Each structure stands twice: as C-alpha cells, then as structure tokens.
Amino acid sequence: MSKTLFDKIWDQHVVDTIKEGPQVLYIDKHLIHEVTSPQAFNELKERSIPIFRPNQIVATADHNTPTINQHLPIKDKLSKNQLEQLSKNCFDNNITLYELGHKYNGIVHVMAPELGITQPGLTMVCGDSHTSTHGAFGAIAFGIGTSQVAQVFASQCLLLKKPKSLRVTVNGKLKKGVLPKDVILYIISKLGTNSGTGYFCEYAGNVFEDMSMEGRMTVCNMSIEMGARGGMIAPDETTFNYIKDRQFAPKGTDFDKKVSYWKTLPSDIDAVFDQEYIFDADDIGPMVTYGTNPGMGIKITETIPKENNSSFKKSLEYMNFEAGSSLIDQRINYVFIGSCTNSRIEDFRVAANFIKGKQKADNVTAWLVPGSKQVETQIIEEGLKEIFENAGFELRQPGCSACLAMNDDKIPKGEYCVSTSNRNFEGRQGQGSRTILASPLVAAATAVEGKIIDITKHLN
Amino acid sequence: MEKFIKIISKAIPLAIENVDTDQIIPARFLKATDKKGFGDNVFRDWRFDKNGNTNLEFSLNNDLYSGSILIAGDNFGCGSSREHAAWALVGYGFKVIVSSFFADIFKGNALNNGLLPLQVSPSFLAVLMKTVKEKPETKIEVDLENQTISLSDINVSETFEIDAYKKTCMINGYDDIDYLLSKKEMIEAFESLRN
Numbered sequence: 001m002s003k004t005l006f007d008k009i010w011d012q013h014v015v016d017t018i019k020e021g022p023q024v025l026y027i028d029k030h031l032i033h034e035v036t037s038p039q040a041f042n043e044l045k046e047r048s049i050p051i052f053r054p055n056q057i058v059a060t061a062d063h064n065t066p067t068i069n070q071h072l073p074i075k076d077k078l079s080k081n082q083l084e085q086l087s088k089n090c091f092d093n094n095i096t097l098y099e100l101g102h103k104y105n106g107i108v109h110v111m112a113p114e115l116g117i118t119q120p121g122l123t124m125v126c127g128d129s130h131t132s133t134h135g136a137f138g139a140i141a142f143g144i145g146t147s148q149v150a151q152v153f154a155s156q157c158l159l160l161k162k163p164k165s166l167r168v169t170v171n172g173k174l175k176k177g178v179l180p181k182d183v184i185l186y187i188i189s190k191l192g193t194n195s196g197t198g199y200f201c202e203y204a205g206n207v208f209e210d211m212s213m214e215g216r217m218t219v220c221n222m223s224i225e226m227g228a229r230g231g232m233i234a235p236d237e238t239t240f241n242y243i244k245d246r247q248f249a250p251k252g253t254d255f256d257k258k259v260s261y262w263k264t265l266p267s268d269i270d271a272v273f274d275q276e277y278i279f280d281a282d283d284i285g286p287m288v289t290y291g292t293n294p295g296m297g298i299k300i301t302e303t304i305p306k307e308n309n310s311s312f313k314k315s316l317e318y319m320n321f322e323a324g325s326s327l328i329d330q331r332i333n334y335v336f337i338g339s340c341t342n343s344r345i346e347d348f349r350v351a352a353n354f355i356k357g358k359q360k361a362d363n364v365t366a367w368l369v370p371g372s373k374q375v376e377t378q379i380i381e382e383g384l385k386e387i388f389e390n391a392g393f394e395l396r397q398p399g400c401s402a403c404l405a406m407n408d409d410k411i412p413k414g415e416y417c418v419s420t421s422n423r424n425f426e427g428r429q430g431q432g433s434r435t436i437l438a439s440p441l442v443a444a445a446t447a448v449e450g451k452i453i454d455i456t457k458h459l460n
Numbered sequence: 461m462e463k464f465i466k467i468i469s470k471a472i473p474l475a476i477e478n479v480d481t482d483q484i485i486p487a488r489f490l491k492a493t494d495k496k497g498f499g500d501n502v503f504r505d506w507r508f509d510k511n512g513n514t515n516l517e518f519s520l521n522n523d524l525y526s527g528s529i530l531i532a533g534d535n536f537g538c539g540s541s542r543e544h545a546a547w548a549l550v551g552y553g554f555k556v557i558v559s560s561f562f563a564d565i566f567k568g569n570a571l572n573n574g575l576l577p578l579q580v581s582p583s584f585l586a587v588l589m590k591t592v593k594e595k596p597e598t599k600i601e602v603d604l605e606n607q608t609i610s611l612s613d614i615n616v617s618e619t620f621e622i623d624a625y626k627k628t629c630m631i632n633g634y635d636d637i638d639y640l641l642s643k644k645e646m647i648e649a650f651e652s653l654r655n
C-alpha cells in the first residue's frame with residue numbers, strides 16, 4: 001500500500017498497539033528546556049523511576065534566560081532557580097546540557113537542527129509546541145505536555161493515536177519580497193487556527209522544494225498555529241547538504257548509508273491524504289497580522305476584514321484597530337527580530353541586506369535576538385553586527401526573549417511591536433502589548449521607517 | 461491522579477472563542493519548578509488589571525457564578541503546549557471544561573491531569589451557555605461512565621466522545637506512565653531490533 005512520508009516514519013516507530021486505543025510510539029530524540037521539564041523530573045524522582053535513555057535527551061536553557069550580560073549571575077530569583085534546577089537535573093541524570101553561555105546554547109528549535117541532531121526519519125519531541133520546526137527535515141516532531149515529558153523520561157515512548165494526514169501544496173514562483181514567513185502566515189490566514197487540529201501536515205510543491213532549510217523551518221515552525229500537531233517536508237538534496245558535516249551528523253560511509261535510507265522516505269506518488277489544500281504562489285504577498293491570533297493576517301496591501309462576531313471585535317478592540325482600515329503608515333515603536341521562527345542566520349542576512357546604509361527611525365526600539373550562540377557568532381563573522389549597530393539596532397544575546405517575554409524583554413502596555421515571532425496573543429510579548437507578526441524583511445523595513453510601509457514598493 | 465466518575469455542579473460561562481494557553485496562564489508565571497499555586501493565576505490578565513484590581517465584569521469574578529465546570533467558546537486551549545494551563549485550571553478547582561472544540565495538546569494535557577475536556581456540538585454549547593448565563597443556579601451533570609452531559613432542569617442532554625483507553629484511565633485514576641512501564645520489555649526488544 002502506498003504511504004505518506006508521515007506514515008512511513010510513524011509505522012517504523014510503533015512498538016505496540018492497544019486494542020481500540022492508542023499506540024505506543026518510540027521516540028528517538030527528546031529535547032528539553034528549563035520551563036517544562038522540572039515537574040517531570042520531580043515526578044520521576046517521587047515515583048523512584050530512573051530516566052530510561054538519558055543519552056537520547058539533549059537539554060538547553062532558552063525560555064527564561066536574559067539576553068544581555070549572560071556572563072553575570074541572573075538577577076531574577078525564580079528564573080535563576082529554574083535554570084539551576086535544569087543544570088542539577090541534567091547533571092544528576094547524565095543528560096547533555098548546553099547551558100547559558102555554552103557555545104552550543106540557543107533556542108531548542110534553532111540549536112538542534114544546526115548541530116545536526118535533527119535528522120530525517122526520526123521521531124522527536126520536546127515540551128514545547130514549536131517542536132514542529134524539526135519536521136522541516138522530514139522528521140516526525142511535535143510538542144508535548146509535561147506529563148508526556150515524564151513518560152518519555154520513563155520509557156522513551158508515548159501513548160498516542162495516529163493523527164490524520166493533511167497536505168498543503170503551494171506551486172509557482174514567490175514574488176520578490178515574499179519570504180517563507182509570508183507563505184505560512186498566508187496559509188494560516190486562509191485556513192484558520194484550528195483547521196489542522198487532529199492532523200499532521202505535509203508541505204509539498206515547488207515553493208517548498210526551492211526553499212532553504214531555514215525557510216522550511218520557518219514554515220514547519222508555525223504548523224501548530226493552524227492547530228496541526230506538526231508539519232513536515234520531504235527530505236531532499238537541500239536537506240542532506242544542510243546536515244552533512246554538522247557536529248552530530250553521521251560521518252563518512254554512515255552518512256551515505258543514512259542518505260540512501262532518507263531517500264526512501266518521501267510520500268509515495270499515489271499516497272492518499274485525509275485532507276488537501278492547494279495554493280498558488282502568485283497569490284501570496286508580504287503579510288502582517290492585525291488581530292490576536294496568527295490566523296488574523298492580511299497581505300500588507302489589504303485592509304482589515306469586517307466580521308460580525310464578538311471574538312473578532314474583542315480582538316480588534318485589544319489591538320485598537322478598525323475593521324476596513326489598512327495597516328500601512330501605522331506608527332510602530334518596537335521591532336523584534338528573533339524567536340524560533342525567524343532567528344536563523346538567513347533571517348539576519350535578509351534584515352541586514354535591507355538595513356545596510358540606512359538608519360533606524362528615532363521612535364523605534366529594535367531588538368535583534370539570535371536563535372543561538374552559533375548564529376550570534378555567524379552574525380559577527382559575516383560583518384552583519386556592524387551593519388546593525390551602525391543603523392542603531394540592538395544586537396542581543398541568544399534566547400526566546402520577547403517572543404514570550406518571560407525574561408525582561410517585554411513590550412510595554414499598549415505599544416505595537418512588529419515581530420518575527422509566531423504568536424500575537426493578547427499580552428504574549430508583555431502585559432497589554434500588541435503584536436503584529438511579519439517577516440524579517442517587513443520587520444526591518446518597519447524599524448527603518450518607524451511605521452509599516454508597503455514593502456513591495458521599496459524593492460528594486 | 462484522582463478518579464473521575466460523575467460530577468454534578470453549577471458552571472461558569474466563558475463566552476470567548478480561541479482561548480489560548482497564554483490567557484489561561486501567562487508566561488511570566490511559568491517560572492515555578494513544581495505544579496503548585498498556578499490556580500491563583502488562572503486567566504490572570506482577564507481577572508485582574510495591571511495594578512491588581514479585580515475585573516468584576518469577568519465571569520470568574522462574578523459572584524453569580526460558581527462550580528467546577530467551565531463552559532468555554534470554540535477552540536479552547538490553542539497555542540503553547542504548557543501543561544501549566546491544565547494545572548492552573550485544576551488548581552482553581554475545575555474538573556470539566558466544556559467547549560465545541562479543543563486544541564490537541566491541551567486536550568492531552570487536561571486528560572493527563574484528571575481534567576475532562578468535554579466536546580459538545582455547537583448547538584448544545586449555545587444552549588448550555590445561554591442557560592448558565594441566564595440561570596446561574598442551573599446544575600449540570602457530567603457522567604463519564606455513560607458519556608453524557610445533561611441539564612436535568614430543562615431536560616436536555618447530549619452524549620460525548622472520549623477515547624476508551626483515556627476513559628478507563630480517568631475512571632480508575634491511572635496514568636500513562638504506569639502503562640508504559642509495564643511495556644518495558646517490549647520497548648527494549650523494539651530497540652534491539654532497530655540497532
């Protein structure tokens with residue numbers, strides 16, 4: 001029988017099937033961080049259960065870390081405690097940890113791919129919904145709750161029902177200034193925030209085939225924002241070339257062997273999906289969101305739709321926007337380029353390319369937060385740091401930062417922030433803050449102009 | 461985990477759609493390393509303003525409403541995978557959340573904490589929401605054994621779906637770790653076959 005990419009990997013990982021119930025799915029790699037792991041460690045300790053496969057776990061500190069003066073002791077007591085707990089738990093259980101300051105430290109979904117930990121054909125989980133990012137490599141990767149973190153600690157397995165399959169195909173050629181972030185914001189704006197619930201999504205079509213790994217990660221990252229547990233893209237030469245020679249990638253003949261296995265993974269031509277959507281690249285433009293969920297997005301040239309329901313109105317009220325109006329010329333005082341959606345080197349190259357020779361507008365505070373130590377190093381080595389600093393942007397140290405504002409990087413109440421992150425929920429970037437999601441290009445342009453502009457007119 | 465068999469309670473209406481986990485428990489409260497105390501901060505930014513003043517318009521603060529059942533709008537629990545959202549709802553005293561749709565991860569997290577995510581049809585949800593809003597004293601019965609939710613006062617009820625395995629776990633207060641540990645030999649055999 002013909003199978004999808006998802007079926008092939010899933011079926012190879014089923015340990016057992018409970019009659020009329022879930023399946024026992026084996027997990028190859030378990031990523032953990034400071035916020036969603038402590039209660040799981042406690043649970044195992046309380047029940048005297050050892051960690052079953054510590055060498056399949058990799059830990060990083062990212063959610064709750066400061067993005068300035070990382071070499072100094074952390075001021076916030078609770079944050080400090082949480083990070084110390086992570087270090088202790090990892091040390092006690094022989095788990096690899098890339099703690100704050102380590103050369104491999106970074107946002108979990110940025111550091112694992114760049115170290116070659118993420119590979120096609122794997123099952124990967126993390127107590128974080130954007131684990132879907134790793135699906136860009138043709139892996140089954142999804143976010144789990146803390147109880148499930150404890151389950152994987154105890155057994156390297158999870159009890160799950162196989163999700164249904166969904167395919168989103170985008171063919172054609174993307175217009176100038178349209179980035180992977182726009183593609184995914186466009187898809188979510190068309191399908192809504194719960195269209196993917198119960199599904200695992202595969203992205204297909206030449207738009208994704210032509211995308212870099214960074215771009216594919218941006219797309220898969222936001223699968224969760226349409227409700228899907230994960231997203232994935234078939235592995236191909238782009239994938240293999242990205243993985244080759246990375247720290248933890250297989251080497252030499254092992255690598256070749258893996259590649260021949262990875263080549264068997266893409267969906268069979270006649271594989272059937274439970275649900276299919278097809279879009280045309282030509283219809284996609286640079287996007288912005290205007291509301292309080294990621295599905296509330298429009299092309300930058302469009303106006304906010306008119307809808308007559310209370311949740312929609314509540315959302316616009318929170319944002320202080322009016323139905324029917326345009327976002328162009330909207331004054332913006334904060335710009336954030338970062339988060340596991342857009343904090344890879346390619347994102348900073350796009351931003352730097354636009355910013356070069358220009359100046360940040362006076363009213364704008366612009367934070368650039370690399371996704372990892374390695375990205376930070378690259379920014380410096382490629383000379384991007386200079387471009388940013390000359391233009392008045394603030395390059396910070398890696399972490400989740402203003403994406404969820406657990407640390408001090410908060411957007412003040414009532415202020416708008418054009419952000420390359422993935423969630424524009426009420427208060428996501430700080431109590432009362434108002435988030436407008438966009439690509440790194442739109443974010444960079446906003447910072448330079450001090451307001452939202454029609455970027456399509458500024459590209460030669 | 462506490463056993464869940466049947467609950468009869470009044471309910472609190474929350475007529476908002478797409479309630480995300482950032483609203484249920486804002487990120488700044490995620491710094492704890494245990495599961496305690498999250499209930500105090502459930503829906504924090506809707507219950508209180510920035511200066512800590514109570515928002516009397518919010519239904520959880522309205523004395524008319526009480527109970528261990530929350531009636532919520534469509535697509536409840538979207539967003540982050542934080543299980544802290546489930547801990548916060550349980551900590552506040554909820555045992556059942558009723559909605560016409562739940563986000564995947566939230567649903568799993570709720571079930572793993574003995575909190576029943578009960579999905580009803582949009583029309584039943586509308587009746588429920590209206591009844592509870594207008595008559596806060598209405599008692600709702602949730603019977604997990606028979607998979608029914610009913611309003612005996614006005615004689616309406618609906619059956620709901622739940623995974624058979626999860627139902628057994630809820631009724632008996634088991635969790636998945638117990639089950640997975642019982643499969644250890646099988647898991648080891650699986651590992652050796654793959655290597």
Ligand code: SF4
Pocket residue numbers: 062063107108109128130339340341399400403404421422
């Ligand atoms: S950057 Fe944001 S979305 Fe990504 S892992 Fe961190 S908090 Fe979550």
